[in-house]
Amino acid sequence: MHPTSAPMSNATRRETLRILALLGMAGIAGTARAASAPGWPDDAFHQKTMPDAVNALYGKPFEASDKVTLDVPEIAENGAVVPVNVGTTLPNVTTISILVPENPFTLAASYKLPDGTLPAIGCRLKMAKTSDVVAIVESDGKLFAATKNVKVTLGGCGG
Amino acid sequence: MPSTIRVRAMASGTQTDVQALIQHPMDSGFVKDSNGVLIPPRHIETVTFEHDGKPVLIADWGPAVSKDPYIKFAFKGGAKGDTLTVTWIDNQGKTDSLEAKIA
Numbered sequence: 425m426h427p428t429s430a431p432m433s434n435a436t437r438r439e440t441l442r443i444l445a446l447l448g449m450a451g452i453a454g455t456a457r458a459a460s461a462p463g464w465p466d467d468a469f470h471q472k473t474m475p476d477a478v479n480a481l482y483g484k485p486f487e488a489s490d491k492v493t494l495d496v497p498e499i500a501e502n503g504a505v506v507p508v509n510v511g512t513t514l515p516n517v518t519t520i521s522i523l524v525p526e527n528p529f530t531l532a533a534s535y536k537l538p539d540g541t542l543p544a545i546g547c548r549l550k551m552a553k554t555s556d557v558v559a560i561v562e563s564d565g566k567l568f569a570a571t572k573n574v575k576v577t578l579g580g581c582g583g
Numbered sequence: 584m585p586s587t588i589r590v591r592a593m594a595s596g597t598q599t600d601v602q603a604l605i606q607h608p609m610d611s612g613f614v615k616d617s618n619g620v621l622i623p624p625r626h627i628e629t630v631t632f633e634h635d636g637k638p639v640l641i642a643d644w645g646p647a648v649s650k651d652p653y654i655k656f657a658f659k660g661g662a663k664g665d666t667l668t669v670t671w672i673d674n675q676g677k678t679d680s681l682e683a684k685i686a
Contacts, residue, residue: 529645
């Protein structure tokens with residue numbers, strides 16, 4: 425500060441700093457929100473347990489079903505690229521989600537299927553270590569799941 | 584600059600099969616670089632596939648989707664020559680889009 429400028433009282437300076445700090449935080453928060461894609465379920469993707477993730481994403485329970493097929497390798501040598509295929513014979517499928525409970529964040533991917541899209545999705549996921557993989561299919565508004573265990577010999581999260 | 588998106592859409596009978604590959608680091612935020620510094624998370628959040636302007640798949644992804652993501656799905660309808668638009672946006676607000684013709 426220029427020495428000849430009017431000395432700012434400590435109270436005023438504290439107030440100014442407080443306001444600047446608040447503005448700074450608001451700026452950061454604003455940027456973070458702006459960067460999130462609209463409709464992306466931020467909360468669900470940050471849950472660390474299976475029940476929390478399902479609850480954040482759907483808010484309702486699921487049941488196991490043999491009508492959901494989950495195709496994953498039994499052993500994945502490279503956890504960085506684990507092929508996952510989900511399909512189902514259930515009708516009126518609106519979403520398909522894939523969860524890996526042993527990953528740092530449980531929810532890996534969630535797909536919205538508009539009318540006319542076939543209920544079958546293939547993708548590749550990272551797995552930090554040996555874990556179950558859970559596929560949840562939303563059919564007629566109800567949740568059905570298939571679970572399979574994948575043994576990972578080399579983790580995919582740089583660990 | 585070449586597109587980060589490669590997509591192949593094939594009409595076969597009553598449905599169109601779609602396969603797409605997107606070039607993206609999909610940094611999880613848990614990995615350190617060679618200097619031991621944590622690489623900040625950078626991953627695609629949403630990919631939208633549109634057939635003639637109507638969405639046919641919306642993919643919401645977390646950082647657990649592999650680097651250079653691959654996705655495969657199919658939808659009813661779609662004819663040779665129709666437009667399929669693929670758009671992605673990541674958590675840093677970066678985005679890319681590609682229009683492809685159904686073969």
